[in-house]
Amino acid sequence: MSHRSLADLSHRIRRRIVDLTHQAKRSHVGSCLSLTEILAILYGQVLRISPASVDDPHRDRFILSKGHACAALYAVLVEEGFLPEERLEGFYANGGTLAGHATHHGVPGIEVSTGSLGHGLSLATGMALAGQRDEHDYRVFCVLSDGECDEGSIWEAVLFAGHHHLDNLTVIVDYNKIQSLGRVDEVMRLEPFAGKWRAFGWGVTECDGHNVAALSEAFSSLPMETGRPNCLIAHTIKGHGVSFMEDDLLWHYRTPQGSEYEAAIRELDAA
């Protein structure tokens, strides 16, 4: 997919995120907007998976470990034809069809349910180990949030994957620098972040997580480093794309309504 097409896909995902959080009056909109280009590059360029191959044992596996950003995932699944658009009407609704955290139950294209942080990477590691043992050529991709890296279980999995040289496993950290109660640097410092992954035996690449050309380049050759699992630290901005939401903790919780919703859509469409 061309950079232009990836940017267009990102725009459509972003617009759906704003619509979904507006419609449901439920948020994590900022966490979804920081993730948008990452999902666009994965689904638009990287993942060997299609609506017809969701049960194919040779498909690539994708796990959104930051399950609270499910609106972004549902959006890309609609854009890529995994989910009919009407399903979005059931997002967060009573008696609806799409839960407020990523769920595999009845949702084609979602491998596993997430929502409690710190589970997804271990699940991904198990899938990667099975692929390595069975000499399958599928790859496993897992998106983590930065706040999620406070969880001890993340580092158990990082240690394991490094020890077993799981180079079919790629982690993307959506490093938007804000977690639930404040800035990552103030709540629980992760830096030197890249150094931690390297020390555990991982290859590390860093890039601007909103620049589709930079993301495309990072994924141009997989594994990013051979013989080891790889981590792409994607530097992102919480709420990216809607100026008044950017880099603001408030939009972890607040939903766009009324004039704020209209302003957000206007800004996205003008971009």
Next chain:
Amino acid sequence: MRTAFIETLAELAAEDSNVTLVVGDLGFGVVQEFARRFPRQFVNAGVAEQNMTSLAAGLALCGKRVYTYSIANFPTLRCLEQIRNDICYHNADVTVVAVGGGFAYGALGMTHHATEDLAVLRAMPNITVVAPGDPLETDGLVRALAGQSGPAYLRLGRAGEETIHTGDVPVELGRALTVRPGNDLTLISTGGMLGVAVKVSDALKSRGLGIRVLSLHTLKPFDEQAVIKAARETRNILTLEEHSIIGGLGGATAEVLCEASLGGVHFRRLGVPSRFCSEIGDQNHLRAFHGLSVDGVTRAVLALLAGDRTSAESPACHQSTFPSPDDLDELDRRNAA
């Protein structure tokens, strides 16, 4: 039981290359032979039970038939949310195996007493929960679990338990085994307490009492019919478990009996009260301390038959002084044997 488990698992692994054993860096002298024979079907996840458990779910979702293995509370309570979300919700084909149920690691202290596991795991949807009573039940249950797919919890004692059953044991998931007949009282046992239950029954037979013994090896799904039948036929029910009296065998039996609305049934739970055990000693010592020795259970049986509803307060664990002379005699006899 531990030996029966690993031997049966090795047979299953030889037949099916997807059978995979994932250990949490425990099992010295138990798992090495399996690892040597089946290197591609063995994973040591290190001392990291959360990762071990979710990793197992990930393996299972890619077609593996996975067994996680550790001791005491490490493969269960330490990683409980991973069992709930990643194994049970995804209906992943993972059997969680804990060695050292109850007080098997008694003298190692409170951290190694697995006395709430059955209650906690039984509350999870999708899971089968089993606690075999002897090595033959262990073999049968491991094979029965292999015959189905999905989450399971296998609670084992340790190595060297005596074999209670003789001949072929018709082990069936969710179906209690009648190990001794009798119509005066039913002792329902789960896990390694089966040996005590049988000894109590045999001893009281010479005094003219028919004590039925049920080995209720499957806590979930629960054999409600066997419990109701026993209540109707013997009118006296005593549950026996090396586990908290809350939520395990005793709790499950109480639920069934209460909802069955049977009149005139006398019922008591024998097990561990809801308090931490700081008493120091081996498995037999701690059983006696909690009134779970042959002597303690015999007294509870006689008390229930005599209509004494206060006898559950008699074990040493409820008293300021320990142990009672009877319990000490029992301990001495066992130590000499």
